[in-house]
Amino acid sequence: MEPENNSRRDFLLAGLVAAGLATGCNPKKDPFEAGADGVQASGKKVKLLSVDGDVIEVDEAFLKPVPHLPDVSNAEARIGIPGKKFVMVIDLSRCKNLKKCQSACNFAHDLNPGHNWIKVNPMKGADHTAPYWEPTTCMHCDEPPCVKVCPVDATFKRQDGIVLIDSDRCIGCRFCMAACPYSTRVFNWGEPDLPASVASQPYSAETSIPQKKGTVGKCDFCADMTRMGMLPHCVSACPNGTFFYGDLNEDSVTNGADTFRFSDLIKDKAGYRLMEDLGTKPSVYYLPPAGRNFPFESGLENDKTQNS
Amino acid sequence: MENSIKGEQIIQDLLPRKFKTSGRIWVGILVAICLVGAYAYYRQLRYGLVVTNMRDYVSWGIYISNFVFFVAISLVGSLITAVFRLAGVKWGAPLTRIAEMIAVGAIIFASVIIIVDMGSPERFYNLFLYGRIQSPIIWDVIVITTYFFISLLLLYYPLLPDIKILLRFKEKSGPGLSKFYSFLGSFWKGSHKQYLLSKKAINALCVAIIPVAFTIHTVTSWLFATTYRPGWDSTNFGAYFIAGAFLVGAGSVVVAMYIFRTWYHLEKYITPDHFDKMGRVLVLLCLLYLYFNVNEFLTPFFKMKESEAGYLNDLFSGSFALTFWFAILTGIILPIIVLLFKSGRKPLPMFIVGIMVVVGAWFKRYLIVTPTLLHPFMPMHDVPQMYKHYFPSWEEWAISMASLAGTMLIITILCRIFPIIPIQETLDEHHETVK
Numbered sequence: 001m002e003p004e005n006n007s008r009r010d011f012l013l014a015g016l017v018a019a020g021l022a023t024g025c026n027p028k029k030d031p032f033e034a035g036a037d038g039v040q041a042s043g044k045k046v047k048l049l050s051v052d053g054d055v056i057e058v059d060e061a062f063l064k065p066v067p068h069l070p071d072v073s074n075a076e077a078r079i080g081i082p083g084k085k086f087v088m089v090i091d092l093s094r095c096k097n098l099k100k101c102q103s104a105c106n107f108a109h110d111l112n113p114g115h116n117w118i119k120v121n122p123m124k125g126a127d128h129t130a131p132y133w134e135p136t137t138c139m140h141c142d143e144p145p146c147v148k149v150c151p152v153d154a155t156f157k158r159q160d161g162i163v164l165i166d167s168d169r170c171i172g173c174r175f176c177m178a179a180c181p182y183s184t185r186v187f188n189w190g191e192p193d194l195p196a197s198v199a200s201q202p203y204s205a206e207t208s209i210p211q212k213k214g215t216v217g218k219c220d221f222c223a224d225m226t227r228m229g230m231l232p233h234c235v236s237a238c239p240n241g242t243f244f245y246g247d248l249n250e251d252s253v254t255n256g257a258d259t260f261r262f263s264d265l266i267k268d269k270a271g272y273r274l275m276e277d278l279g280t281k282p283s284v285y286y287l288p289p290a291g292r293n294f295p296f297e298s299g300l301e302n303d304k305t306q307n308s
Numbered sequence: 309m310e311n312s313i314k315g316e317q318i319i320q321d322l323l324p325r326k327f328k329t330s331g332r333i334w335v336g337i338l339v340a341i342c343l344v345g346a347y348a349y350y351r352q353l354r355y356g357l358v359v360t361n362m363r364d365y366v367s368w369g370i371y372i373s374n375f376v377f378f379v380a381i382s383l384v385g386s387l388i389t390a391v392f393r394l395a396g397v398k399w400g401a402p403l404t405r406i407a408e409m410i411a412v413g414a415i416i417f418a419s420v421i422i423i424v425d426m427g428s429p430e431r432f433y434n435l436f437l438y439g440r441i442q443s444p445i446i447w448d449v450i451v452i453t454t455y456f457f458i459s460l461l462l463l464y465y466p467l468l469p470d471i472k473i474l475l476r477f478k479e480k481s482g483p484g485l486s487k488f489y490s491f492l493g494s495f496w497k498g499s500h501k502q503y504l505l506s507k508k509a510i511n512a513l514c515v516a517i518i519p520v521a522f523t524i525h526t527v528t529s530w531l532f533a534t535t536y537r538p539g540w541d542s543t544n545f546g547a548y549f550i551a552g553a554f555l556v557g558a559g560s561v562v563v564a565m566y567i568f569r570t571w572y573h574l575e576k577y578i579t580p581d582h583f584d585k586m587g588r589v590l591v592l593l594c595l596l597y598l599y600f601n602v603n604e605f606l607t608p609f610f611k612m613k614e615s616e617a618g619y620l621n622d623l624f625s626g627s628f629a630l631t632f633w634f635a636i637l638t639g640i641i642l643p644i645i646v647l648l649f650k651s652g653r654k655p656l657p658m659f660i661v662g663i664m665v666v667v668g669a670w671f672k673r674y675l676i677v678t679p680t681l682l683h684p685f686m687p688m689h690d691v692p693q694m695y696k697h698y699f700p701s702w703e704e705w706a707i708s709m710a711s712l713a714g715t716m717l718i719i720t721i722l723c724r725i726f727p728i729i730p731i732q733e734t735l736d737e738h739h740e741t742v743k
Contacts, residue, residue, distance in 0.1 A: 102690070119690035136686065149534065151445035152431075152438040171434050172357070172427020175445055177367040181536040183684045187367060187427065190358030213356045214427030275685060278536050306690055 080158025097299025104237030139282030146176035345710020378418035384557025385411025386521035413718035469732035539680035559665030587653030639668020
């Protein structure tokens with residue numbers, strides 16, 4: 001474990017320093033040593049900012065772009081971030097089916113067409129009630145039916161509330177898909193069409209990249225972004241601020257522009273969860289579509305592309 | 309003197325026979341179907357489950373229907389062998405081996421088809437590395453394995469006295485088979501001590517197999533009933549599955565009885581009386597299954613809960629209505645009507661009823677899996693159009709047909725190697741009646 005870990009860390013550090021970012025890594029082996037990886041020094045130096053805030057010089061030849069890799073092992077990814085309990089609030093009065101959340105999610109996770117982890121459904125409670133648009137993600141249930149039925153612990157619940165998938169372990173039995181009442185899970189029926197640089201990456205449960213043939217995928221609450229203290233892609237992509245994300249223990253959720261006390265928001269706007277009667281205890285809350293910002297019809301045009 | 313001549317005649321009648329031309333053609337057809345299925349599976353392995361027409365909503369298709377069907381059929385081994393034996397039903401004795409052969413063939417292909425359904429079968433070993441006991445799939449793996457071995461032993465132990473007889477006819481069975489027979493049973497001397505030991509073992513297995521048989525099919529029903537979905541979320545499911553399983557198993561035994569009887573001219577051993585009695589068993593099982601069907605559909609129909617209405621309407625009068633009423637009529641109602649008449653329990657009508665029961669049961673399994681998946685709680689939206697329908701692709705048909713052909717091939721091979729009707733038991737019975 002140790003040697004492999006070191007080389008990966010070194011590799012990561014090289015990439016991160018190259019990108020001008022600071023991390024807390026302290027490599028035991030100097031990756032910038034001449035001759036490392038068979039690269040010859042070019043003699044041209046580049047100035048960079050180190051972890052400690054010092055300006056350092058590195059030979060240009062040793063800089064190379066690396067794909068974004070989370071700095072966590074799969075074992076760590078299974079545990080989650082201690083002390084956190086992530087929740088999402090979706091304000092239905094703000095949604096007009098722009099599907100920016102969906103396209104941002106698909107782009108960030110390299111999903112193939114048709115594999116939408118976020119679906120925006122036209123909903124109608126009863127014959128004479130008003131229709132509205134309802135974006136759905138994985139509900140990250142506290143009593144997740146999918147985790148209960150998984151025979152190999154490939155899908156798991158973390159202590160911070162996020163439900164993730166280990167695609168290196170999934171056997172593709174699809175019992176979780178049958179068990180999920182929210183139909184949130186998506187199967188890779190064929191080989192995903194991915195750029196070689198993405199397909200060759202080691203799988204990470206936190207980024208859910210790369211998706212693999214014969215395994216299940218789903219919304220991961222952008223666990224990698226969350227670990228960096230950033231918002232999930234759908235939250236930041238929505239121009240209407242429909243999605244709020246935050247930590248239940250801190251009692252605060254934000255859509256990037258506005259931040260609310262979670263308990264107040266749920267109380268004032270009568271927040272609820274989907275299919276409460278099933279006892280799945282979702283981590284995604286909805287605010288009813290009262291006092292809407294947009295008429296329902298404004299979203300119809302956008303619905304045609306995939307659902308005609 | 310006449311008695312022993314009669315005994316020799318029985319042995320000659322019941323010894324396994326080489327395939328004639330028709331037998332070879334039959335085996336050839338089965339092998340051909342299996343090869344087409346193997347090619348389809350090769351394509352599935354190469355390109356993934358995308359070659360099937362299963363998609364995110366109908367994520368289980370006819371593979372799982374076939375799995376349920378095979379598990380159901382395999383239950384007959386426990387019914388005919390164990391239940392009849394423990395209940396002291398003597399007339400069932402000539403049918404036990406047929407039932408056990410069907411059970412072993414079906415349970416093997418139940419395991420095969422479940423691996424075929426896996427998206428990543430190369431990771432099958434994960435079930436043993438990371439298996440989690442709270443998943444009903446692990447329960448299924450455990451009980452199916454157990455059931456397979458008990459069924460195999462229940463086929464094997466009663467064979468031992470017959471193998472001793474088979475070994476007497478080395479020139480008839482040829483050197484290869486004789487070697488195989490001595491490997492299997494040369495230790496069997498037929499001594500009193502061995503006889504008692506074997507009887508004890510068979511009795512113990514008969515007691516053991518009944519709870520295991522109930523468990524395999526109950527657990528199989530729980531693969532569905534442990535989910536929330538309309539049509540699966542039912543407390544009736546275990547009993548409903550078991551009743552259906554005994555029915556289709558008994559139906560398949562009737563079909564096999566008729567085919568073996570005609571093919572091998574066993575009219576003296578599988579008599580119209582056997583058909584009549586199996587007919588009575590079958591009609592009882594039909595009535596039982598009908599009862600569970602009424603339970604399964606009438607109360608939800610009465611309430612028409614919003615979440616179940618779409619599913620129920622689709623079955624009763626919608627796109628699945630034709631299949632649904634066909635399965636109910638052909639698989640349950642018509643057999644009951646035919647079998648209530650004495651002339652309906654004659655060999656040929658019984659054969660036809662058996663086929664109806666088995667075919668109806670297959671469609672019933674299809675209806676248990678697919679319609680529910682097409683009626684999820686959330687609307688089917690933001691997915692490609694083809695996700696909203698399901699009709700199996702040629703690869704799915706080919707693989708499913710191959711699994712059926714494979715089961716029949718196993719049964720065919722078993723009846724080529726071993727006597728279809730237990731010879732020693734028939735001899736014993738004959739001696740008793742002569743005395």
